[in-house]
Amino acid sequence: MLILGIESSCDETSVAVVQDGRRVLASVVASQVDLHARYGGVVPELAARAHIECMTPVMTEACRAAGVTVADADAIAVVNTPGLIGSLLIGVTAAKTLAWLHGKPLVAVNHIQAHPYAVCLDSDIEPWPCVSLVVSGGHTTLYHHAGPLQMQRIGRTVDDAAGEAFDKVAAILDLPYPGGPSVDRLARRGNPRAIAFKRSAVGPEQLDFSFSGIKTAVLYEVCGHDLSRTAAEMADDRKADVAASFQEAVVDMLVANTLRAAESRAVDTIILGGGVSANGRLREKMAEAARRRGMACHVPPLKYCTDNAAMVAGLAHVMMRAGLVADLAFEAKA
Amino acid sequence: MAIVRARASCLCDGIDQTQLRAAALAARLVAGDVVCLCGQLGAGKTYFTKGLVRGLGGDADDVTSPTFVLMQVYEARLTVSHFDAYRLTSSAQMLDIGSDETFAGDGVSVVEWADRVPEALPDERYEVRLAVRGPTQRFLEITGRGRRQADAVAFLVSQGLFQPTDPVL
Numbered sequence: 001m002l003i004l005g006i007e008s009s010c011d012e013t014s015v016a017v018v019q020d021g022r023r024v025l026a027s028v029v030a031s032q033v034d035l036h037a038r039y040g041g042v043v044p045e046l047a048a049r050a051h052i053e054c055m056t057p058v059m060t061e062a063c064r065a066a067g068v069t070v071a072d073a074d075a076i077a078v079v080n081t082p083g084l085i086g087s088l089l090i091g092v093t094a095a096k097t098l099a100w101l102h103g104k105p106l107v108a109v110n111h112i113q114a115h116p117y118a119v120c121l122d123s124d125i126e127p128w129p130c131v132s133l134v135v136s137g138g139h140t141t142l143y144h145h146a147g148p149l150q151m152q153r154i155g156r157t158v159d160d161a162a163g164e165a166f167d168k169v170a171a172i173l174d175l176p177y178p179g180g181p182s183v184d185r186l187a188r189r190g191n192p193r194a195i196a197f198k199r200s201a202v203g204p205e206q207l208d209f210s211f212s213g214i215k216t217a218v219l220y221e222v223c224g225h226d227l228s229r230t231a232a233e234m235a236d237d238r239k240a241d242v243a244a245s246f247q248e249a250v251v252d253m254l255v256a257n258t259l260r261a262a263e264s265r266a267v268d269t270i271i272l273g274g275g276v277s278a279n280g281r282l283r284e285k286m287a288e289a290a291r292r293r294g295m296a297c298h299v300p301p302l303k304y305c306t307d308n309a310a311m312v313a314g315l316a317h318v319m320m321r322a323g324l325v326a327d328l329a330f331e332a333k334a
Numbered sequence: 335m336a337i338v339r340a341r342a343s344c345l346c347d348g349i350d351q352t353q354l355r356a357a358a359l360a361a362r363l364v365a366g367d368v369v370c371l372c373g374q375l376g377a378g379k380t381y382f383t384k385g386l387v388r389g390l391g392g393d394a395d396d397v398t399s400p401t402f403v404l405m406q407v408y409e410a411r412l413t414v415s416h417f418d419a420y421r422l423t424s425s426a427q428m429l430d431i432g433s434d435e436t437f438a439g440d441g442v443s444v445v446e447w448a449d450r451v452p453e454a455l456p457d458e459r460y461e462v463r464l465a466v467r468g469p470t471q472r473f474l475e476i477t478g479r480g481r482r483q484a485d486a487v488a489f490l491v492s493q494g495l496f497q498p499t500d501p502v503l
Contacts, residue, residue, distance in 0.1 A: 044404075044431065138402035159380050160399045167401075168375055212399075216376030220469065227374070227466055 001320065004062075004073040004098070005313025006055075008091030009083025009111045011047045013054035016309035017066035017073070021317025024121050026066035027303070027310040030054040048086030055094050062309075070098055075325075077107040077316030079114065081333040088332035096328055107316040108326040113151055114311040116143065116271045118304035121314050127269045127298055131261045135254060135282075136274035137163035137180075140209050142257060144265045148318045154265070155207030155257055162250055163276045165211035169218050169246050173239055174231035183243045184279055190237070190244030195221060197249035199256065205264060207257050211250065218246050251282045255289050262295060272299040275306055337457055340484035342496035343475040345467065352378050352464070352472055353385025353394075355495050359460065359476070360389025362486035365412055365440045368456055370448030373464030378472055379446045382464065386444060387414055400446070404431055413441030420446065425453035458483060475499070 001021070007014040016027040032050045063069055070076075078095035080088060099106040116132040119125050128147045131154070134140075140162045142155030160168070163180055170179025175186060197217050202208040221242055223229045231239065262270055270290050276282065277299055290297035304311060319325075346352045359369070369386065371379040384394040392410030400406040400418040408414045415436045422428055428451035437443055437456055448455060458480030465473040476496060478487035490496045 046430070157398055158395060161402060164399055164401050172375060212376070212380065219374075219376045219466075225468060 001074045001317055002068065002072055003075050003077050003107070003313040003316050003320070004070060005109075005309040005311075005316060006059075006076070006078040006091045006095050007111070007114075007307055007309040007312050008051045008055070008087050008094075009079045009081075010087060010307055011050075012307040013051050013058050013091075014307065014309035015055075015059045015062040016313045017062055017068055018121070018310055018313035018317065021314045022120060022122070022124070024310045024314075025068070026062045027308055028058050028062040028065065029303075029306075029308055030058050044084045044086055047084055048090060051087055051090035055090060059094070070104075071102055073102075073104060075105045075107055075316060075320055076102075077109050077313050077319075079111045079312055080108040080330060081110055083111055083334065085332060085334040088334070092330075092332045100328060105320070106326045106328065106330070107319050107324065108330045109312045109316055109319065111307075111312075112143075113149070114315045115273045116145060116151075117148055117315040117318075118273060118300035118308070118311040119271050119298040120148075121300065121304055121310050125298055127271055127296075129265070129267045130269035130271055131258060131265055131267055132271035132273060133254060133258045133286075134274045135162050135272070135276040137161060137167065137276075139274055140211070140254075142207055142261045144261065144267070148315060149322060149324075154205070154261055155203065155209065157209040157211060158202055159210055159212035160215060162209070162211055162254060163274075165215050165250060166247075166276070168215050169243070172215075172219050172222050172231060173243060175243075180276060180279065183247055184281065186240050187244040187247040187281065190240030190242070192244040192248035194241035195245035197245055199249055199252050201253065201257055201260070205260070207261050207264075209253060209257060211253075214246065214249055218242060247279075247281055251279070251285050254282060255285050258286065259289055259293065259295075263293075268295045270295055270297045272297065273305055277305050278302055337479050338481045338484045339477055339479050340487040341475065341477045341499040342487050342491050343473065343499050344496045346472045346474055348470050349378065349381050352382055352474065353388065355474060355476075355490070356382045356385030357389030358490055358493060358495050359462075359486070360386045362489060363390065363412060363442045364482070365442065366438070367442045367483075368437050368459040369442065369444045370455060370459055370461045371444065371446045371464065372449045372461065374466065377464040377466055379464060382462065383416055383444050383446070390414060390442070405436075407441075413439075415439075415441055415443045416446075417443060418446040419448060419450040422447075422450055425451045427451070428454035460486075
């Protein structure tokens with residue numbers, strides 16, 4: 001079964017062609033990073049306009065790369081929730097138009113549900129049941145998956161996302177944007193045990209995260225309790241120690257809650273997703289912790305960790321087989 | 335004509351005391367109100383917002399930092415639009431993300447890092463400054479700009495939650 005997938009929920013316009021839910025024939029992503037760079041974040045109105053401009057060329061390129069035409073597809077899949085409403089509408093409208101024009105079934109895919117499915121792409125992994133940790137600039141969320149289509153959120157951040165904490169600590173340490181890679185790089189030279197930042201877990205099952213406290217603790221460490229000092233006054237070695245100790249604490253909290261989630265839900269597989277899963281220390285410690293408990297830890301290739309349509313077309317295959325076909329009346333939902 | 339203003343301040347020890355004051359302010363908010371939050375990283379702007387949303391009958395757990403997404407919306411007695419200007423570098427950028435429309439809507443708005451986008455803010459508004467005074471101590475200063483806002487600040491003072499400061503003209 002050949003599925004053409006469309007993803008436009010945030011700031012990437014993406015179209016992919018996937019065979020039988022696994023084999024990625026083409027996955028084209030047009031990033032708007034440059035467009036939003038001067039805002040340091042995604043601007044919804046600009047994003048929607050850029051999707052309109054990118055959609056047709058991206059689709060043409062995906063079909064060309066896969067060596068297929070839209071008429072060859074057995075179904076059209078599109079993300080209809082969650083995301084920026086203006087952005088979602090562009091993808092949904094494109095999908096409906098194609099489906100109506102070519103008489104193809106439509107599949108409406110949940111973006112969040114599609115992310116963990118990325119581990120199945122170009123692989124024969126069967127990760128279900130499992131828990132997944134989605135960790136990025138905007139998310140730090142734990143899910144329990146009974147199967148590819150049954151997911152339940154079981155943990156989330158109550159304040160800052162982990163990626164945001166990295167960005168803000170980078171700002172406190174006067175490191176360049178984006179902060180995640182900057183901290184990761186500096187931390188390699190530092191001692192992760194130099195400063196014992198407090199590890200915490202919140203929520204009834206200790207599955208929720210809080211990264212606001214550690215951000216403040218780093219601020220005091222660098223600037224003093226009266227905030228009279230700046231990062232410029234701190235020796236480079238000490239800065240590296242702060243970066244390493246901060247990163248270690250954040251990674252420990254991510255790993256601890258994820259393992260607690262896996263144990264409480266009695267699953268032996270962990271999936272990591274989202275941009276922060278690029279962090280070397282997180283990959284290392286999560287894999288090591290999983291191995292010690294006899295669990296498997298899967299991390300999709302980086303190109304499938306960030307937003308992409310391949311995961312959408314992949315999950316749509318599972319949905320088609322479960323008879324979950326949408327009609328032309330379905331709507332985009334923020 | 336100069337805008338009527340009233341200013342008051344207090345010292346809070348612990349997040350609970352900060353949130354209590356935020357919730358008390360929430361009780362006085364009406365549709366169209368804008369609450370501007372200023373204060374450095376870790377001063378407690380997001381936690382103040384949690385208190386505000388709880389005071390409006392919403393779920394404080396829904397409130398997270400909007401730094402990445404620029405704006406989040408929470409359902410409560412009045413819909414709360416939670417902006418974050420941390421990544422913005424000009425007032426024009428704030429207008430680009432539709433702040434004017436939201437401010438004029440029938441909910442209330444909270445703007446973190448409001449001092450980064452001064453020209454995008456309405457004349458009549460609440461300004462809350464949070465300053466770090468120790469590991470758990472925060473100095474809070476609230477200014478009500480506008481007749482109704484100034485009355486609300488006077489009310490918070492009458493409840494013993496803030497001490498009055500000389501009005502600034």
